[in-house]
Amino acid sequence: MDMLIIIQMILASIGGAVLYTLIGIAPGTDETAVLAPVTIALALTGISPYVILAFFISAIVAKKLTDSIPVAIAGIPGGVMAAPMVEHAMVLKSYGLPDVSIKKMSSGSVIGTIISIPASFLIANLILPYADRISQYAGLIFFLGAVFLALMTKNKVLSLAIIIPFALLIQGLRHLYWGLDIIPDDSTVFISFFLGITIGPIAFKLFELLNKEYRSNQPRLGNKEITFKESEKEKGIPNPFKILTKKESATSALGSFIGSVTFFLSPVGMTVFLGEFLTRHVKDPVQRASRAISTMDGLTNASYISGTLIPLIAIGLPLSPMAIGPAAGLFNAPPVFTPEHNIHHLLSMGEIMTATIIGAVIALLITFYVTIKYASQICAFVFKYIPHEALIGLFAGLVVMLAYMDAGWLNIFGTILVALVSGLLHKNGVNYGVLFMILYAAPWLLGVLS
Template sequence: MTTLMIAIIAAIIGAVLFALIGLISGTDETAIMVPFTLIVILLGAPPAAVLAFFLAAVLAKHLTHAVPTALMGIPGDTMAVPLMEHASVLKRLGMPHIALRKMISGGVIGAFIALPTAILLGQFLGQFGEFFKTYTGLIFTIAAVIIAFFSKGKWVSVLMIIPLAFFIKGLDTFSFSILEKHLSISFFLGIAIGPMFSDLLIALSSSSRHTLEKPKPKEYHLAPETKAWSGYFPNPFRILTRRQTAFTSGATFLSSLTFVFSPVGMTSLMGEITAARTKGAYKKSTSSLSVMNGVTESTYIAEALIPLVAFGLPLSPVALGPASPLFNAPPVFSSDPVNNLHSFLSPSEFLLYGAIGLVVAALIAYPFSMNYARKATIFVMNKISQEAIIGMFIGLACLLAFYEAGLVGIVLTFTMATVGGLLNRILGIGSGVQFMVFYGSTWIMMTLFGL
């Protein structure tokens, strides 16, 4: 079977799988993207197929996450949180279906603008690749400080960098004394599932359980399904007005260039700029939603591809979170030394296989969301247990940790998940900060203590 066929098959699997996962509200991108991407890599998929799978998964997830956000009034995932205000306005006006259409149409446009923009910028920045590779440890540490300062926890995130690096290096040294090899996947998984795992721990605690308890089940009222287009596949340029298309195109292009900033922050910023330039509640909300969901796509795609094409080093929040296996998936990929997609794919191959992933996801997830959103939402609410989904991700983490290091890997994963998850939930030290500290921990400990 040719690489092209394998890439197409991988893209189809990624698109179908994550289109379904996106319908389930509250699914964290890092916790779901990391295990599945690792599985694809460790099963021996060629680099081109890994890229196609990942980009198809990203686009499909961010198209269908609009379904619970618009129709149920609850965020589909972390990236959907900034969209809640404008989605709620349209829901109160009785037009959640309009919100949904605008959101996913903006997402499709944003994705296809981001791909070539990210690859071109990555090629330009690649001229400075040797500098970045030489000072990798220092760059990770500086980046950890910057990301920590702009994270939810701010000063406590900055103050915890050295203690967290000490903790991570301690775990690494101890596991090395047992296995005589350094672990990576187990740390990734621990940080990725941390917020999800911390919720399970809180639910098991008699003193903290009340923070998660609700007095009664929530009630949701779904609008009837309406269709304003003929055929199965609607045209996103006809769903959006010309002004909305222009705003979405401009915002996604600009946000594709800012690969070092938080995707959530960029989504909020572009939404605020659009809202400030639009009058009327309906126009303001529909325009902002199309722009913001476009930016969720563009930031994710650009933040994964720019550092991958340019350096092969995970130097963005997305590269440190959901896209981290594209950079580090021992023994297949590594960033120190650089031996990952950066080494195996040329810029033209990034464009070709990236486009395959996006086209496949658009063909599957876009018409599905536009035509069957209400039916899919009812099915998920009635038939899918969120606890079962969480259990599935925890099980995947156990599988991959055991693959890397047996029982030691499982224990290390859940130790990291416990500490990282509680730091995230209680102190606001995000997964991006924790990933960056993990990458910089060796340099930090060597510089401070000579370890």
């Protein structure tokens, strides 16, 4: 690894931290929708895998640091993983402490990053001797993962029932493209179907709005007024261990370690479960809310980092909700990355560690400082000048472009079909993770059934 690559990693990390600091504050930005398309696009441009990994780690750390800001200020989660913290953040806001909420959550996120990186490498080393055996049963593992996640969702029956039909849809479209000679027989369509699932809820909602009767029955809310409280200015360089109490630091560290060990489980589920379990004995509402949000934010950051790094280092297959969602581009972005040729195969463990540390450290230095110092001002700027619709349009346009690159004009409509089916299923209680697992398991599953 020469100095030029290191400089590129540093610059990419700075870019990732700045970009996803702003995106993280924008309300309702789903992690998969804003991270996966950009990562895949970078991979397809032929950028060095070192640079891509450093960018991604910086982006995820920055995103997880800042998506709690709109929660604390306005009660609006900046991402899916910030949703479990809304209730506790609103307790602190009711006591006039939104600035404290921001500082506690950001500090917990820093602890989550610090704990999860060494924990991920340790756990990956323990799994490494079994990597080849795990890889041989990848299709079966993805299928069992779909069944397991289906049993964890709100609508268990529908989630289980849809596994084979959704696999038929995926493989049916692929065979249609092969039959029409749209793509060669030795290639497959993956990226656009993955992104179709990602934008499913948004696409389904937009198509619903094309129905005049449905549209006319939707509530009209007008302009929403959000009041920002002037927060106290932090003096000097912020220290997360001084912002948190010893007990808050301890529960954040414990939650982060458990989140790293359970990297293969749902991050949202573990955040809710552990956040409540580790704080339910605290009687004072302010102390309980402070400890809960710091613990939850640490755990979410840890589960995202470990869910990316452990499969990437040990196996090279996306065997976690994080790896199969936001981090999918690191594992599979054909023709550049495939399950048999991705960052796991291209970079050594030491090189992955170097890129991870560069990305994480730069994101922490930039985003944590900015978050603590200027959270209210940045949040006001994003809420006022960056419409949510603009971000949706940006990523939807990126999906259309990648769908065309994957298999031409017809595949744009194929991707819309996958998106609409995914959106309908998601609306009826089927989790993203189930659909992603089916996408990976489809060739193996239909091969077994046929």
